Amino acid sequence: MQTYVALLYSIVLGEGRRVVMADLKVMAEELGLKNVRTLLATGNLVFEARAAKVADLERRLEVAFEKSFGRHVDIIVRGAEDWLKLAAGNPFPAESAGAADQVAVRVMREPAPEDAVEALHVHAVGDEKVLWVDGDIWLVFSRERPNSRLLAAANHKRFGVGTSRNWNTVRKLTEMVGSRQ
Template sequence: MTHRIILFRGMNTGGVRAPVSDLRAMAADMGLKNPCTLLASGNLVVESGKATDALEHDIEAAMEKTFGLKVAAMVRTPDQWASLVAANPFPDEAAAHPARVVAMVMKDGIRAGALDACRELAEGGECVEAIDDVLWFWFPNGQGESGIFKKATPRLLGMGTGRNWNTVLKLADMVGLTR
């Protein structure tokens, strides 16, 4: 058994609600060990021997059964998360303004043309890079004012969920990654 990081898309934002205590209880009922949540924004860390694809399927089915919610889940291993942390294309920006660097972890890869489309929407110094199955964003003026963030939908990008650099590092700490 090893840690698994589970990210839920849109959890406790946009009207999708599941109390974190109930989320941990659901994970325990599924046989997942030591479920821990980070914040109230769809971050769950468990111990499991299941493959990531199988765990994604099981978690999504449990979310629908337990809460009546169709929520996309992205599951990553500690090694995958370590690669994500190491790949950050905006390290200086992340050190100075960690809440303004966002890693969008994609469920089934980045949709063809998404990177170019995001770059066309960028304004005010915004940058976007694609590394493996992650879209990386630098929002110098914050997400709320971003031309990319206002118009980039799953239809354009593919299904994913974003976490700012602060959250990325906290999840790394939760699975015992050293930086």
């Protein structure tokens, strides 16, 4: 068995309706996934499964999600080793230590084009930062600009399927994955 992390793009099912993590856990268990755990109420799963292609796991989870909840949601899956590499590759350790909620990574299904990420720099102001690391997009948001345009600019239309998590969530998922290695 191998450990995997799955990130839902959204848990919003419609106006006033959100996925309940207990229901998401049941859905994953019905797929035969083992030791299924959720983190926070924002669509994060850690589970064990027989070694499989990540794309196959994503497809299985997305089909099951749509069947269970009546709506398609993109789900990004990473194997434990890849997740640990993502966390270790955080290019903003000082910012993460000081303001973990202001550091985020857009975890991509397919690597974001490195040159396209350069275009995000026009949306960064003041102390905001953007870096491309192994196909994912790392961002630091300004405390002075609570309505930063960076995250909105790093979207599906521009970069493809992906979803963002702040450093607090990345770190907690890393702890969950690391405890199963």
